[in-house]
Amino acid sequence: MSISKQDILQALETITVSGEGRNMVASGAVQNVVTFADEIIVDLKLSSPALHIKKRAEADIVKTIHEKVDANAKVQVNIKVEAPAKPQNPNLIKGKPIPGIQNIIAVASGKGGVGKSTVTANIAVTLSKMGFKVGVLDADIYGPSIPIMFDVAMEKPLSVNVGGKSKMKPVENYGIKVLSIGFFTQPDQAVIWRGPMAAKALNQLIFDADWGQLDFMLIDLPPGTGDIHLSIMQSLPITGAVVVSTPQNVALADARKGVAMFRQENIDVPVLGIIENMAYFTPAELPENKYYIFGKEGAKHLAEDLDVPFLGEVPLVQSIRESGDVGRPAALQTATQTEEAFETITRNVVEETVRRNENLPPTEAIKITTMAGCSAVKK
């Protein structure tokens, strides 16, 4: 009795390759079926090289054909493994590009209170001092502190008409354009957001605002690595992320999670580097003395361990806290240790951004015209 190819395919439609949702005929795994008298040859294509999946598929095919088609058939299964093609450039910017905004840098921390907003504000003013056009978007829905740090907490963004459309005008101080989720929530209001809600609000703050031309937009993310981060990352065209940590073990463990989050396949935002905040305490009257209150060089070692750039360290200095509280970021003061620390960090952020953009089409590449002396900057 000759065996019908149709019967074999029908039998194979009842089984799946392990880990795949559709049956092996519908999924395209069964590439070909050939019959010669009582011999059946099945060509199978798998996307996984795992031995147990191969063995399982082969055993299932033989068993199913024996049960449903012919108990005495000699079944041979030829397996070819073909992994699905990886995307060409996994770090390509996601989301629609924002006209006028060259680079969006997310500033994150695993743990709360490590100084993420302080670092964001100071990098922003340092970028501005270097001649870049800068915007800060405060996405920290749990504790939006950027308005205080820029002394604009009492302000509300005005509405302007741009090309017939009404848009929010970011408030401005020290040459930095600022929008914060805090402008739209009451200070004592417990804000309970879900990821998609936060992402929607932030999308409005970006796309429905008149940011004008910006070289850099810094996004101060909420602390942690929750679904809010996933939503934000997936909906905005983030150029790269910077992770802030103190040298303390509990903060480092969370920073490690932060880097892992950006590296996750469904997020895949390049990590530009790690910044160590509160690296050591220095009293103003004894600037040579360094006290490693939270441990020494923990974030630096983490960066080495994770193979991401170490962007620099910020000491724990009373004036950094005080300037934050009065709304005038410390890096605005000149000829100080703090200014110097933020200059080093900011230069490294720019260099890493340039390096990262070298993998992208020219339209997306950052146009650096103002920062001579950066080794990564092409003249």
Ligand SMILES: Nc1ncnc2c1ncn2[C@@H]1O[C@H](COP(=O)(O)OP(=O)(O)OP(=O)(O)O)[C@@H](O)[C@H]1O
């Ligand atoms: N290098 C520093 N020296 C002194 N004080 C600092 C330093 N960095 C941050 N601070 C202070 O530590 C406190 C927490 O900082 P900040 O609000 O920037 O942290 P955060 O990580 O953004 O917090 P959150 O988890 O609320 O987002 C603030 O009072 C800030 O002024």
